[in-house]
Amino acid sequence: xxxxxxxxxxxxxxxxxxxxxxxxxxxxxxxxxxxxxxxxxxxxxxxxxxxxxxxxxxxxxxxxxxxxxxxxxxxxxxxxxxxxxxxxxxxxxxxxxxxxxxxxxxxxxxxxxxxxxxxxxxxxxxxxxxxxxxxxxxxxxxxxxxxxxxxxxxxxxxxxxxxxxxxxxxxxxxxxxxxxxxxxxxxxxxxxxxxxxxxxxxxxxxxxxxxxxxxxxxxxxxxxxxxxxxxxxxxxxxxxxxxxxxxxxxxxxxxxxxxxxxxxxxxxxxxxxxxxxxxxxxxxxxxxxxxxxxxxxxxxxxxxxxxxxxxxxxxxxxxxxxxxxxxxxxxxxx
Ligand SMILES: NC(=O)C1=CN([C@@H]2O[C@H](COP(=O)(O)OP(=O)(O)OC[C@H]3O[C@@H](n4cnc5c(N)ncnc54)[C@H](OP(=O)(O)O)[C@@H]3O)[C@@H](O)[C@H]2O)C=CC1
Ligand SMILES: CC(C)(CO)C(=O)C(=O)O
Numbered sequence: 001x002x003x004x005x006x007x008x009x010x011x012x013x014x015x016x017x018x019x020x021x022x023x024x025x026x027x028x029x030x031x032x033x034x035x036x037x038x039x040x041x042x043x044x045x046x047x048x049x050x051x052x053x054x055x056x057x058x059x060x061x062x063x064x065x066x067x068x069x070x071x072x073x074x075x076x077x078x079x080x081x082x083x084x085x086x087x088x089x090x091x092x093x094x095x096x097x098x099x100x101x102x103x104x105x106x107x108x109x110x111x112x113x114x115x116x117x118x119x120x121x122x123x124x125x126x127x128x129x130x131x132x133x134x135x136x137x138x139x140x141x142x143x144x145x146x147x148x149x150x151x152x153x154x155x156x157x158x159x160x161x162x163x164x165x166x167x168x169x170x171x172x173x174x175x176x177x178x179x180x181x182x183x184x185x186x187x188x189x190x191x192x193x194x195x196x197x198x199x200x201x202x203x204x205x206x207x208x209x210x211x212x213x214x215x216x217x218x219x220x221x222x223x224x225x226x227x228x229x230x231x232x233x234x235x236x237x238x239x240x241x242x243x244x245x246x247x248x249x250x251x252x253x254x255x256x257x258x259x260x261x262x263x264x265x266x267x268x269x270x271x272x273x274x275x276x277x278x279x280x281x282x283x284x285x286x287x288x289x290x291x292x293x294x295x296x297x298x299x300x301x302x303x304x305x306x307x308x309x310x311x312x313x314x315x316x317x318x319x320x321x322x323x324x325x326x327x328x329x330x331x332x333x334x
Pocket of ligand 2: 131190
């Protein structure tokens with residue numbers, strides 16, 4: 001293939017981060033996003049920020065901005081970065097416009113986005129991808145990467161080469177379903193973080209919040225075992241050991257989990273950002289998946305179910321929970 005052309009479908013935090021890096025490296029990228037978001041980029045351009053490098057600014061004239069999926073018609077790769085609840089509709093928008101041979105890559109959380117895209121886009125290759133780090137819209141037109149990490153995708157040399165040229169670290173994985181199950185275990189913290197109202201680093205530094213996550217992960221691991229799912233190991237700690245590590249006292253945890261705490265002070269979960277902006281969250285694709293999988297195997301997942309209910313309540317009536325309050329609430333649900 002000659003130099004691949006890209007489109008980003010869902011130009012929010014992750015879409016602007018991935019697409020922005022590709023534009024900075026000289027790739028042709030069409031950003032498809034909501035009118036208000038595209039107006040901001042049209043006015044201010046796009047700034048890619050981290051706490052480890054000076055920000056990179058892409059002026060508006062370097063951005064191809066659109067609000068309809070037909071702008072993806074010229075793309076060899078379409079990176080899908082909408083929230084999970086929007087995947088089916090986004091795929092429907094895309095179906096009429098995808099070029100023959102175009103590859104669609106889901107860089108979303110949750111377990112079923114690649115399957116949803118495959119069902120809606122027969123005849124196209126759909127690859128699963130995974131973003132392990134946090135990106136948040138830190139100012140209008142600015143997306144901030146708050147921690148290091150390596151993207152993962154199903155093997156695709158052209159895609160990996162482009163992402164690497166764009167300065168992004170990427171690993172090809174033949175076991176993406178297991179990777180997605182492992183990522184779901186991490187994402188069970190999204191709800192805890194969102195309800196804490198704290199930056200990720202502060203929230204993870206507090207044992208009562210970590211114990212909430214540990215409760216959720218234990219239920220998820222039990223459901224995985226019942227379903228015969230073995231989540232991939234993504235970091236220094238095996239998934240089965242993580243709940244134990246999360247329960248350690250703060251000082252010990254800080255030493256044992258130093259590598260996982262390389263998070264800067266701005267980083268927040270994507271669910272926190274949803275609640276802040278008054279948007280529906282992805283809770284049904286995170287805690288909801290655990291509850292459904294457990295139920296399918298005759299089990300309960302009460303801590304996950306309670307957290308899901310609390311997040312749904314916070315979608316209409318925002319409130320924050322202290323660690324001890326939240327832990328007591330989840331314990332009482334069991
Ligand atoms: N942010 C993060 O740190 C991380 C996020 N992820 C995952 O990546 C995915 C994307 O997350 P994130 O970037 O935070 O989400 P955002 O909400 O920031 O971005 C998605 C954007 O796509 C827009 N959108 C939805 N449907 C369409 C459509 N059909 N056409 C055009 N635009 C559309 C949304 O608008 P609207 O809100 O109006 O629907 C929103 O502006 C999620 O699955 C998330 O869980 C994974 C790792 C980290
Ligand atoms: C990176 C992580 C786990 C936490 O920010 C995430 O996936 C999210 O916020 O959705």
